[in-house]
Amino acid sequence: MNEVRVGVFVCHCGTNIGGFLDVPGLAKYALSLPHVVFAKDNQYTCSEAGLTEIKNAVAENKLNRVVVASCTPRTHEPLFRSTCKEAGLNPYLFQFVNIRDQCSWVHMHETGRATEKAKALIRMGVARAVLLEPLEETEVDVNPCALVIGGGIAGMTCALSLASRGFEVKLIEKENRLGGILSSLYKLYPTHENASNLVQAKAKKIEKNPKIEVLTSSEVKELKGFVGNYDVTVKHGEKERLFKAGVIVVATGAEEFKPVGMYGYDGETVITQMELERIFKEGKLNADTVVMIQCVGSRNEKRAYCSKVCCPTALKNAMLIKEANPDSQVFVLYRDMVTQGTIYEDYYGKARETGITFIKYSPERQPVLENKSVRVYDELLGEELSLPYDLVVLSTPMIARNDARDLAQKLKVPVDENGFFLEAHVKLRPVDFATDGIYMCGCAHWPANGSESISQAYGAASRASIPMSVGHVKTEPLIPVVNEDECSGCSLCEMTCPFNAIRVEETEKGRKAKVIAASCKGCGACGAGCPQMAITMRHFTDEQLLAQVVALAEVAP
């Protein structure tokens, strides 16, 4: 091995560091450390002048490790790494030492001791730098074909969008036709256009699109591979089909909760909103007095969440009843009217104007059905009412499909405590899974109306198109390596990995863990958990980290 030659650059960062620490003293100290052959302080290491100085020093002093002691890797590591690259050095032979955020800023009243701490930080950085190894990024090709699972409004929209971008799409639907939950609906709020119009328009476009292949009465049987290179087995009746896909979009929707055993639910005089939709479609509504009860089976101890779509749905259906029969009486028993945004507050107002009666009840005093009437305590009036009815409609929540967990297992993606698919980040990655190459949209993620499902479908299409547009994915070089001689094939790493990036496979030497570079994020969970110590994290090896600890414990020379 060549001689290790470390160069250390200590930054004043204007007065941010220089105003509190003895920066020239730190550079002088660095020069006294083992393997350090060059050290210098700069006013701003990140300025053009500072970067040029690094490049010149690498050439003139034959440096093969660079340490910068300055601000934070969060903002500046990419810059210094690329400077190393420009200097002809592997960028992973660069070591950052944070003496600003973690030293001068937090110890600004203790110049002497803070300078000593900075010395220790630099000593640790140099100790690790000596052991750094060059690493290479590699690329994996991405198959420009998307698998969209679910042929409802979300899946159809997503498929059409991806196809219009020029990608091949396989659209898989479990039922024998496209449409999903919209096929069961009569009209859509807030426009009151027929749901079937929308479904037919989309289905027709899909039929005509040569880029989209639709497989109805089909479901995913098995999935292998990783981002860019998935092998999908689809079951279609007795037959099986195999094809390759680069990315996957989950758009499997949700289903209506059936309130069996609640409020005398019988599917005839006590029905759900979805059953009411079917009656509308068949034109068979025959009821003069209708009582709707909101939050049936939701916002309770068993199912805590609000399903979001039920309030506007009740408003819509109540208005449709009044429209068809102005003499009818419609009561909506609610807890909180959830009509959010710019449209639905007016929609609620419109419903009030049509003469629908809204009664607020509290969860402590639930409505009761007895003798062909609903007894309810009106919170606003402060009195108990008895409402005779011809029909009771229960607004029940959308719940995760009962096959969602099964699909999640096949795709190795997580679901939340309610069985809905779990996104990578609640705030900032709402349509991504943590696993690269898999995305979601519509009610599979959470109850959503048509408009939201469509927005999310375009969102998922955008995210899914990124690896396909680029044509390849870069693999993270900071990934683990498995020592097959030590690996016992216990699968603990596979269970721990949040990204499906390590898998135990059958090899000539028996069952051994294998890292899927394209999916790995380098988090280190597998390495930390391996009972055999068979997994080494590149760039964060035990030797490198221990060298830092030892350097910390050393007394300054």
Added chain:
Amino acid sequence: MEEKPKAVLVIGGGIAGIQAALDLGDMGIKVHLVERKPSIGGRMAQLDKTFPTNDCSICILAPKLADCFRHPNITLHTLSEVKDVTGQVGDFSVKLRKYARFVDEKKCVNCGDCAAKCPVKVPDEFDMRLRKREAIYPYYLQGVPAVMAIDRENCLYLTRGVCRICEKFCTREAIDFEQKDTDITLHVGAIIVATGFDPYDPSGIPQYGYKRYRNVIVSLEYERLICASGPTGGHLLRLSDNKPAEKIAFVQCVGSRDLKNNRYCSSVCCMHATKEAMLAYEHNPKVKSYIFYMDLRAAGKGFQEYIARGEREYNISYVRGRVAKITEDHDENPIIWYEETQSSKTKKTTVDLTVLATSLMPRRGVQELAKVLGVELDEYNFFETDPLNPLDTTRPGIFVCGCCREPTDIPESVAQASGASERAAETVMR
């Protein structure tokens, strides 16, 4: 292969605009991201934490800011405004006015030596005017680009021709009073509008006493007060006497669901009030919060559970009732007068601090922008969309996402931003 796709213009550098730009950039499409302010980040950068996970807002936003800044396909235009748009879908010409920063972005390293010497003190807009800043200033600490800007309205040299002290103390010679406003023309195939929201000014509801009473503040002021990088270093202190606030009232639907102001529901306030009350309790477990609401709207993922946790673990009481008026006692303690719907009784309660959950409204200047873009606004001046084409404006090739189309929380804004970028990509890659 076919010729290179046209670039896309994204107007607005908040979380929605940032996400749209990143998606397009990652697809290999060139993006021009335009922001009026000196740094990108938008409203999300002003928030302390975010519901329902209580993630620190700037901590999760900052990496996206850096990604935007470094992205080879994204060109940032801060301090810039769209002045004219001609052409049509697939082929727009956009006239962009780039206002002078008077600081060389390449030379400035945000060290702050200049601001330390600047003699001017004016209210800081980012901190909701709760703190003073200088005429040369960073828009906010973690802002991107991380460089200073000179505020031409208040700089002594630019207004009266004397001073230039910043220039003398800048060791990097980054101050440049020779900079001029310039107009440039961009050629783009599609446009995404993501201009966000402004909070409603509750001075329009005199019975709530905003600006008359120092301990009646609005939500965004509260966010800055409780934020560690805010004017009080994150200590929740009353503006009247710097005493800690321990009994806090949150008044919902201020300017929303109100026939005299905005009829619509602002969607996010039930949740952010809950978050704000939780944060107060986390800072000081003696805090008791009351949230006065009409309907609790907690329909997103994990939202209802969040409210339940607030009640159970954070000493929050939800009181159903519209607040009629707010008065004040001799110690400047706000008194909340309300009708409690459960008992139909008029009640009052005295608190240390009152936070008004003000309505989300379209940004000032949105009407001029709509005119320039040639698109329709709805009756509230949000960008008009069709429920089944939710990301398309009324003009082909111009798309919209986030709070400028309707009050929207962060996850939905981000999903819409990705969606709008998809619609734009469909247009330019055709």
